[in-house]
Amino acid sequence: MGQVTVTLNVNGRNRKVTVEPRTLLVHALREQLGLTGTHVGCDTSQCGACTVFVNGQSVKSCTLFAVQVEGDAITTIEGVAKDGELHPVQEGFWEEHGLQCGYCTPGMIMASIDLLNTNPQPTEAEIRDGLCGNLCRCTGYQHIVNAVQYAAEKVKA
Amino acid sequence: MTSPTLPKLIGARIKRREDPRLIQGRGTYVDDIKLAGMLHMAFKRSDIAHGRIVSIDTSAAEAMEGVECVLTGAQLAEFLGPMPILTPFPAPPHYAVATDTVRYAGEPVAVVVATDRYVARDAADAIQVEFDPLPVVVDPDRALAGDPAVLHPDLTNILGQTGSNIALYVPAGTGFDPVAGTVDNSAIDAAFANAEVVISQRMWNQRLVPNAMEPRGVVAHWEPGKDTLTVWSSTQNPHTARNTFCGLLGLGQDQVRVIAPEVGGGFGAKINIYGEDYVACAVSRRLGLPVKWIEDRSEAFVATTHGRDIVADLEIAAKRDGTILGLRVKLIADIGAYEMLLTALVPTLTNGMLSGVYDIPAIRSELYEVFTNKTPTDAYRGAGRPEGIYFVERGIDMLARELGMDPGELRRKNFIKPDKFPFMTQAGNQYDSGNYEAALDLALKNANWEGLKRERDAARAEGRVVGLGMSFYVEICGIGGWEHASVTVHADGRITATTGTSPHGQGHETTFSTLLSGQFGVPADRITIVHGDTAMVKAGNGTLGSRSQVSGGTAIMNAGEKVKGRMAEFAAFMLGAEAEAKADELEFVDGRIQLAGTPSIGKTFEEVAAFAYMGAGNAAGAGMGYPEGGAGLTDEAFWEPAGATFPFGCHIAMVEVDRDTGELAVKKLVAIDDCGTVVNPLIVEGQVHGGLAQGIGQALLEGAVYDEDGQLLTGSFMDYAMPRASDLPRFELDKTTTVSPHTPLGTKGIGEAGTIGSTPCIVNAAVDALSPFGVTHLDMPLRPELLWRIIQGGAQ
Amino acid sequence: MIPVEFDYERAESLDDAIARLAATGGEGKLLAGGHSLVPLMKLRLSEPSSLIDISRIAGLSGIREKDGKVEIGATTTHHEVQQSELLRRLCPVVPEAAGEIGDPQIRHKGTLGGSLAHADPSADMPAVVVALGAEVHIKGPGGWRAVAAEDFFQDLFTVDLGPDEIIAGVQFRPLRSAGYAKLHQRASHYAIVGVAAALDVEGGVVRSARVAVTGASTHAQRLPNVEELLAGRPANAESIAAAAAVAGDTLEDVNVDLHASEEYRRAMVKVFTRRALERAAAR
Incomplete structure (x- = not known):
């Protein structure tokens, strides 16, 4: 073809x-x-x-x-990072240890940004539901949730 | 040499230095590697589970544009022998690509090498294979009896039998003499004869698919003329990979370089060295071109080793007051169709864990490993330990229920007491240290155990199906032999260290640079940790079995201590005239090497480093003296713990089952983990979280299910349920600290802990929830339908 | 995994798409969001000779209110349905069910028309359109026709749609008192059982009810015995429980798989019929 x-x-x-x-x-x-x-x-x-x-x-x-x-x-x-400055979600993943092997991380970060674009101040349950299209085998998700919360706080502030 | 000092940064939550590249998509994984002229491989795999290969027609594939070559297993076997394994027991020959018989669905039968990944896949699909089907063995009980077929009829097993599916038989426990091979049952028989109560249950620790998010991959590059082979592999242990490649290809260890770039998770399944890896090496060498193979997820489900899959017939003998007298178990491990690198070893670790955290005076276990027509098993996070702990913890829980005792108090009664360590269990392991009551007490307090009981009872009174579960675990870390490290302080004062451990998410660069930063008194950002490259790291045993901090961290510190000692000698020499400083009186603080108590007498770290590389000749030319021993600041260390370390912990969960649907929700999970000294709590918590999720995944969601034809029914993420964020609660973590006497820092290892404790905890909670319906045991995964049937009063 | 080779064409209009489809002689397939089709193609379970991309045809996407009815264009994504203020106001069951599909990324590309045409036995939207009594608007070489949703779904992956016909959209009379409830298959997030219930309630009495189930059998279908039991009854918990108790009793060809036996699925049809009705009655 x-x-x-x-x-x-x-x-x-x-x-x-x-x-x-x-x-x-x-x-x-x-x-x-x-x-x-x-x-x-x-x-x-x-x-x-x-x-x-x-x-x-x-x-x-x-x-x-x-x-x-x-x-x-x-x-x-x-x-995602602009002019060498990390996006708040990237920063959250770093600060909160939201990644281990890093393989799911780019997709997880993109999904998290999308989540916050739609819902800037999500509850923990909304974060967990909102990331249902992404699998992570390393973190057990808790630090990912923390990372998204970090970014939401940062954007609010 | 001065004795190792405790680095001051231990216990600090230091964020990872690995992350900036990974959160910006700048990490390099195997599939990101592209070499000029690189060819792509795709495998044709068997779609049946057992059969003889009658014919393979590769003509259509070979005719395709872009196809370089097609090789069947028989053609490959002409230049690639059977794959090596690392266990000492008799094992059948296993070729990377099947030569005449396939023994599991997904076993490779031919390989295509093409210019493009898409063409390679098209060509593999165009290969026609005709099989003569053989009866399929899927049930381990029937496999034990050789029914309906024997997979490896020519194998003479450890019992001297031929024509059997028994791959291995290993007894263990009280009265077993491993040297003589004799078994004395008098103690265990007496325990059961004296029992006032006996618990007896068959339990299945189901088969799991490891599912690291990065599937496997390999790039092999043979350079003709140089006669060297460079291999990029998504592996947990590049040195083992190198050694096995050399063995099978007949190359020297100086000729082969294996690089583990970023590795996207392993969970034990990337310990094994796989057929596809060997084929890539052999094909690259044959063609003189680089060759890449990247596993599809669908392939990974059948082509990467599975984990667990072991049945226990467990019996516990006890007195009415809860004193455990003995434990007897028959284990059947379904290891699948072949033995891989450590396949046979993993279930033997289960044998060794059967004492759990309990002082059990008599233990007898008998382990059978059997071949079936399934994907081979090998290590999966915990590797043998979760299985053993699961059986013991389920058994203890059943005993508590039978006796009407609080599960915490029954455990407390049988704990190995703190003053009995080091403690040799009847299962054959010597535990280094432990304080189980402290962990139990903290867990009870943090969970508010009595409050949870009242909450559960109140919920039950409302008709809700709520349960509480507890589990205790102990695990073995620091196995896997010695580890190697080197440390070099460069002339500019920066530091490069190498480690033979090979991380795939564990954050070694952060943890090890923290250790060295504290040791040398320089900021961590001046330290580079090199790993995962056999050309840069002299030796290693990889990252597996929660060994990296224990063995790798200690090796790094020991190498560092040697270099530090030498550096102190240089500093003392430099300071000698003015202060008569002695090397052992110098401290390394804040970028200075100075006299303890008199910080004004000292040199900067950089000054000393520069002087160390000046050399005697240059020093003499400048009219200076130079210390004996010559230039340079570099040294290395091999280190092996005197014994294994045994981290432990206590987990408590509350679960609720939807009465209508049987869906189970984990409402609360409290985990107390004791891994000795914690270097970086952030990383340790991450390890625990991930382990908890995997353990809960096993309890609730995951399972490799085969049909009677040996077809994997859960062959994709469409049917194999991986835990998602919404499946899990917020975990409540805490720790106790019982240091190990075997490591200088008192560290014990944490990589697998969460996986081991959470599985029985959740099942115990589910059994508690459903106990009003008469349930005493449930096999995993706890699918909604299973639980719904119990609530409906139907059969399990 | 990689699909086999195919030709790709982009249709400019509905008629253009129909002509292009006809030209493939039955070997072509329409591509909108592709989220039913592409996974099958990657696994080589579907090997169309050509794909005709209809995702950019003007007017084929969107949600409109017209003459007391709501129209949803075929290439409207699940995300657009889920976020639609119009639907949330007039007919909240539709965005509710759309939000149960897959995950956010899938909802951004997957389309209503694609979901209906593909007719996966476990898909969510078929039950919703059947319960709402929607009409499926179809265009083919012979022009337009409309099919009642309940007649559109015929069998496993089988719908009343000719090889050269295209779904242009669905139209239904919106009502607030409708709900969707679903038992998720934990791996795929498809429905083990999903039930959509629509109640026409006046003065606290159910004038009529339409209840449809997906996931349970070969295709989405109504549960007539449930509907009959509800008609004329007070819209309360007692009537709902009585009606839900017979849900699925007349279902044939109940699906059996790894995740649910026939017995469990039948029981879940009752449970989720009750839940869907409760949601409907609460609106």
């Missing part, structure tokens, strides 16, 4: 990727654009390690073909 060229805006820059129609967005990001911070942890859309933003909303980039997001704005974990 032929290759197609897809134009995207990734982390604020216009980029072109040449892909097969079946190329998953996560593979285009990782292998063509070198944005390897987005990970693949499953093949059935459960784990959320591949979470990126498309037009400001969290999505699982392993369940999208690159051709589907033609012209869209993509944000990956590499684009």
Whole structure:
């Protein structure tokens, strides 16, 4: 099958990727654009390690073909910190030990940012429910919850 | 050499230095590695659980554009022998790719090497395999009887039997003489003869899928002309990987470099060195090109070793006052189709844990390991210890219920008392130290045990299904032999240390730099910890069995102490004229090396470091003297604990079961963990949290379920339930501190603790909740339907 | 996992999509959010020769009120449904059920039309549209037609939709007194059993009830015996308990899997019928 060229805006820059129609967005990001911070942890859309933003909303980039997001704005974990300054959620993950092996972390951070975008002052239960699209095997989630609470506090202050 | 001093930063909540790269997507995992000319592998796997390979048609795959080569197991076996294992017992030959018979669904039968990951997958799917099916063994009881088939008919096992599915038989306990191989049952028989009450229960510690979030992966790069092999592997122990690669490929340990880059979790399953790793190395060497293989999650479910899966027929003999007289157990471990690196060892650790935290005067266990047509088992977080503790703690809980005693008081009555340590249990382990009553008391206090009982009783009176559970655990850490470290103070005063432990989330860079920072009196940000690279780290045994702080941390401090001693000699030499300073009177504080009590007499750390690298020749040229022993500040240490350490703890849980649906919610979980001296509480809490979640996952959600054809029914996250944030309560942690005599800092290890204690705690709580319905035991996972049936009064 | 090769086309309009679909001779599939289809393609359980992306067709997405009815366009995402102020006000069961689907990331891409067309036996929205008595609006080469939701779902992954037809949206008369209750399968978060109940209550009396179940059998379907027992009864706990007690008694082909036996599923149909009715009555 032929290759197609897809134009995207990734982390604020216009980029072109040449892909097969079946190329998953996560593979285009990782292998063509070198944005390897987005990970693949499953093949059935459960784990959320591949979470990126498309037009400001969290999505699982392993369940999208690159051709589907033609012209869209993509944000990956590499684009979250601005001008060398960590996003409050990133800061929360660092301060509260919200990660261990780090593999789920980029997706978890993206999902957490999305959660706070929708609900800036979530309860603990809302945080736990809001992260139901992301699996972490290391942390038991408690420090992740703390990290999101840290970010919510910081944004409020 | 001066004796190790306690670094002053111990006990501080220091945030991790690993995190800035990981929270910005800048970590490098195996799949992030790209080399020029790199080829991609994909495996064709058996879709049946047991059968002979009649034919493999690779022609369609080979015809595909971009396919470099296709190799069947038989073709690979021409240049790749059976895989090595590290256990000393008889084991069947196991080729990386099946040569004539497949013994579990998912076993590789051929490999495709192609220019692109997508093409490799297409080609693997195009391979046609014809099998002659054989009867499938899934039930371990039937496996024991060789029914309906024998997986390895040519194997002569440890009992001298051929034509058996018994891989290993190991008795243990009172009256077992491991040298003579004899078993004297008089003590255990007497215990049961004198018993006033006997508890007897079959229990199953189910099969689990480890599911590190990063699936496995390998990049192998053979460089022709240099004749060196570099391998990036998602492994917990790069040196073991290197050694086994060398063994199987016939290469020297100087020719092979194994790098464990960022590793996305392991949980024991990345201790093993896998067939795919060997194939990648062999294929790269054959083709002279780098080769990558990355496991899909669907593959991981069948291709990465599983954990646990052991049945116990447990009996406890006791007096009516709660005194335990004896414990007898028959264990059957379903190890799957083959023996991997440590497969046979893991269940033997269960044998050793059967005394729990209790002074049990007579123990008899008999362990059978059997082959079945399933994915092989190997270490999974806790590796043998959670199984043993689960059986004991369930048994104790049943005894408390039978006797109408408070589960805490029954435990207290049978604890090994603090003054009896070191204590040799009848199960054969010598515990280093312990104060179990202190942990129990703190747990009872923190949980408000009596208050919880009233809360439970009040809830029951309202018709709610609420239960309270307690468990006590002890585990073995510091096993896995020696560990190696090196420490170098550079001429600019910065420090590089290497460790043979190999982290995959445990934060060694933070913890070990904290230790050295305290030791040398310099900020941690001037220290780099190097790990996971056999070319940079001379030797190591990896990160497993909660050994890294105990063995790796001590090795680092010992190497550091040697360098510090040498550095003190340089400083003393520099200061000698003005202060007649002696090396052993110098302290390393705040970036200075100075005379204790007279801080004005000293040099900066950098000045001393620079002088150490000046060398006698340059010093002489500058008209200066130089101390004996020559230039440089670098040294190393091997360290092995004199004995294993035994952390312990007490967990208490409250659960509520939905009367209508059987869904169980954990309402409260209090964990007291005693891992000796805590270096970094933040990291220790993280380890406990993760362990608790995995233990609760086993109790409530997880389970590898096979059908009678040997097909894994829970083969994806669609059916295998992993704990999510919303499945868990906020854990309430606390600690007691009982130092280990085996480690200079008194550390004991914490990596697996939470996993061990939480599982029986939750099941005990669930049994308590359902006890009004006549239940005394439940097998895991506690699926809603199981609990609902009990509430309905139906059969379990 | 990686899908097999396929052609990708983007449709500009509904008619364009229909023409393109027809041109594939039954081998093509529509792609909107792709969150039912793409996972199957990755596991190579679905291998369409081409995908026709309808996600950007103007007017196919959105939630509108018109002539006392609510229309939801086929490519409206679950997230948009969940967040819709209009629906929360007029017909809260729909956003409630949408919020039970998958997880936030899935809801951002998954669409109502996709969920209905795919007709997974455990999907949530089919039960809701059946309970609301929605019409499914379909366009094909022969023009428009409307099918009652309860007739649309026919069997396992089988719906009343021709190979060259497209769901354009659903339309229903909104009502507040409807609820959805679901027993989650703990791994996938699909419904082991999900029940949507819609009550037409006047003066404290149930004039009529529509109750639909998903997860329990091959496809979403009504529970007529429950509905009959409720009609004309006071909207109280007693009537609800009596009606829920017969829920599922007439169900055939009850699903059996690792997560639930037939007996358990049947029992859960009763439990979640009661819960859904309680929610409906409380609104």
